[in-house]
Amino acid sequence: MSKRVVVFDYGFGNIRSAERALARVGADVEITADYDKAMAADGLLVPGVGAFAACMAGLKTARGDWIIGRRLAGGRAVLGICVGMQILFARGVEHGVESSGCDQWPGTVEPLRAPVVPHMGWNTVKAPEGSHLFAGLDPQERYYFVHSYAVHDWDLNTTTDAFRPPKVTWTTHGEPFVAAVENGPLWATQFHPEKSGDAGAQLLTNWIITL
């Protein structure tokens, strides 16, 4: 039976692209902001484009932050993409103004430090050993990024044995930044798997099979 995925429609994402890409890899996809459906789905995809503060405000209006938190508490899968990943961090800084995120992870989303911004185009990534998200993908594979902000410092201290450490994938544009995270039921990518051709499809498949 195909897995049911809700693409969370809070007004800030390329929801059609995400829907088509998920359907392509065999998911039963619905675009909605309905609370019950978002809670009941096997997987919840949180897209996001534009500004951090605007996305976060939209997410809160739709109670998306609450839904994400409740799903994670129950061990239910959530995948954040682009700004949908950024808003999972503690805070974002845009034009010198700080705003709060969902705070699932510590860390600050801040402007990219590079000569040419946005970081727009296909880049390689450095996935950690044992990554499920990048399973079966060539280390030289490229993924489509388009963003002006990123998380440069991963602050979550997981050195104690009590934690299963999150798998953090990095890339570089000017300076290194977080390209993807796998942390229990919460996964996220700064790039756009739904726009990353066949590699992106493989990556979405890797998520779907965990649901």
Next chain:
Amino acid sequence: MSVAVRVIPCLDVTEGRVVKGVNFQNLRDAGDPVEMAKIYDAEGADELTFLDITASSGNRETTYDVVRRTAEQVFIPLTVGGGVRSAKDVDRLLRAGADKVGVNTAAIAHPELIREISERFGSQVLVLSVDARRCPEGTLTPSGFEVTTHGGRRGTGIDAVEWAHRAVELGAGEVLLNSMDADGTKDGYDTEMIDAVRKHVTVPVIASGGAGKLADFPPAIAAGADAVLAASVFHFGDLRIAEVKQTLREAGHPIR
């Protein structure tokens, strides 16, 4: 790890069909846009650009339909430009499946449109399309390059480099720099123009106009372009995308 140089085929579309004419005149039919988009995707195109060249007079519904059908079948970024006049137009194109939207003439008349679009949808969706040429005799802008309208036939007296810089300050996330002198000539990109704009903007620059042979591509990147766009050389099979990428790789540029 560094971002790859992008190779972007551009499909000039009118009435739901792909066309490309020399200097935007004498249009020739080169096929169905959705089928061509699939072929280019399979051949390794890094993005696709649709330019609706009859948008100002034609029926926009055909364009939305082409965008919708393309986005259903192609999983790489799609930029759509031509006749975009308002944030509402942008909204409709994004909803149809476009990832980025090119704005040209309407932004010249109303620069605040750039700010309006970027504030609502983010800079990353907004490509400023500049049709520029070397100033004809008797006119001069500070950079020596001038913005044109009407497919390059009409000069505006606006400095192309200053315009690109201002548009980026207003929120444009990328500049598509089309040399109207080089367009359709197959004599190579205008690398001086690329260099002049590159020095004054911090967003990605796409070189457009003039590609005719493989050797034309590396100089555009060397001059500062982040991406190269071409139309007719791809449509008529003169060059293949894989060949262009191989040429760029041999010149030392990262490619996908």
